Amino acid sequence: MPPRSFIAYFGAGPAALPTPVIESAAAALVNYNDSGLGLAEISHRSPTANKILADTKENLNKLLDIPEDEYEILFMQGGGSGGFSAVVSNLVSVWVERRRQAILNSGVTDEDEVVKELKKMVEEDLKMDYLVTGSWSLKAMQEAKRLVGEQFVNVALDAREGNEGKFGQIPAEESWKLTKTKREGGKAAPAFVYFCDNETVDGVEFQQFPEVLKKGEGERGGDDERLVVADMSSNFLTRKIDVRNFDIIFAGAQKNVGIAGITLVIIRKSLLPPQTATPPPALLRKLHIGGLPGPIVLDYATIAKNNSLYNTLPIFNLWIAGEVIASLVKTYGDKKVSGQEEVANHKAALIYDVLDKYEQVYRVVPEKSVRSRMNVCFRVYGGDAEKEKDFLQGAEKRLLQGLKGHRSVGGIRASNYNAVPLEDVEKLVIYLEDYANGRA
Structure with missing residues (x-):
């Protein structure tokens, strides 16, 4: 099994979580703050729960x-x-x-x-x-x-x-x-x-x-x-x-x-x-x-x-959500959510730039004026079923996971949520380049 750090996950939800939060959650689920109880076991009306809420x-x-x-x-x-x-x-x-x-x-x-x-x-x-x-x-x-x-x-x-x-x-x-x-x-x-x-x-x-x-x-x-x-x-x-x-x-x-x-x-x-x-x-x-x-x-x-x-x-x-929100506050300080916006926009631009570069291979589904920064939906070779299957298999070999489009529309979907690190987006961009140039 590959370590967690090797996997680049682009699933649309449930989605990736920040690794530090997952690691802390694993410990908290067993024994929260040395209380002898896991977070899933404490009363929702306890002082501990109320503090997490506040x-x-x-x-x-x-x-x-x-x-x-x-x-x-x-x-x-x-x-x-x-x-x-x-x-x-x-x-x-x-x-x-x-x-x-x-x-x-x-x-x-x-x-x-x-x-x-x-x-x-x-x-x-x-x-x-x-x-x-x-x-x-x-x-x-x-x-x-x-x-x-x-x-x-x-x-x-x-x-x-x-x-x-x-x-x-x-x-x-x-x-x-x-x-x-x-x-x-x-x-x-x-x-x-x-x-x-x-x-x-x-x-x-x-x-x-x-x-x-x-x-x-x-x-x-x-x-x-x-x-x-x-x-x-x-x-x-x-x-x-x-x-x-x-x-x-x-x-x-x-x-x-x-x-x-x-x-x-x-x-x-x-x-x-x-x-x-x-x-x-x-x-x-x-x-x-x-x-x-x-x-x-x-x-x-x-x-x-x-x-x-x-x-x-x-x-x-609730605690997991609280940890994610607290980490954003700590990371971006006075920038607040605008700091995360800059990162999200940058990651989305990297993906769309390479898709637009190879228009003969990739077609972004929505109009350019309404493209989502979070869910990048595109087709490979006009939606050719075999080529899209080949694309997904090639991605899996590189441990790029969760790229299959929603079952109702098919195609490819790269979800660029906050917890998807920049380096994972860069891995995807390299694969998109390589696939378009026959190096996959």
Whole structure:
């Protein structure tokens, strides 16, 4: 068996972790801090667990410059797919509650009349906007339809249209069919607008926050403004972001942060009690909105109230995420996440440069303007099955692993997550050069 340092792993997730973290985790799993117990054995309500939780939050706040007075950090379970459901059940509930309060404030107090008004609003105004740019945002949109009904989902963008039914582009913002807010001449704001910042399957990444989703003056989160939700599962902690552009960011840990079992959520506090109450479950059932109320373990208000410890949080998984985040804080200092962004961009440029150099051999799948820095998707000799098989076999001989594309699209995919060291990317670049020149 080759030693760990010989393997260059480019798998899309579960992904590589920093070797020092893995080594420390191996020891901590057996005996954490000479306590005689492993991290997977300690109580999630113990002082040790609470310190791990607090330290992880503190370092994440530092790394991303999260305004602590405006945002709460939650650690949940269910992965990105659980996040699809949580966003729908929580934010549709917020939409309903804000309208219920508006009705009450208008002087209507009779419960039956309130329910009647709400039913009318739901039927006429409730929409959830989805920007469908790849396989994961497509799944999120489909989950919204499954939970609450197709009539409430507005596909504001389907990137397959005009692209031969395939993903690989993000059309110009002026072509997006977003639900109009009151400020734009519409009747009401949508419950939210949702996008996946980086699509792992299709190699598509938003190069910056969409201009059309930026807010003007006024408090974010009001009824006349869009709530913006981003799935950052595969590019979380890889570049500087303005957290205030978002109302909810969620990310499964198993790409850039840790191991499967932890989902990080950054949520605007105005969406949580006491600023926004949770509507009574009995009311939601009267409105006949499928999927509401949602499972309590996916309820943001419940998780926030209990400091992410409503149910048994996997502390070992949290500790690994905390160690990864702490190492980024220590490594980049005042640069914060921008330091990691420089490294990520450099590694991605090395790979794309050699792919573009040999266009007769390699074809990058997505358009150049939306290429992902995290998941480099390409075909070999136009997608020739035998040649791609040969390419992968040659890579394996050089201990370059995890390069096979997603089963739904095929091809080759090199995932360039934070824990993939520069020297491994350089090994891949050498192989790409050698293969293109018949030296593989």
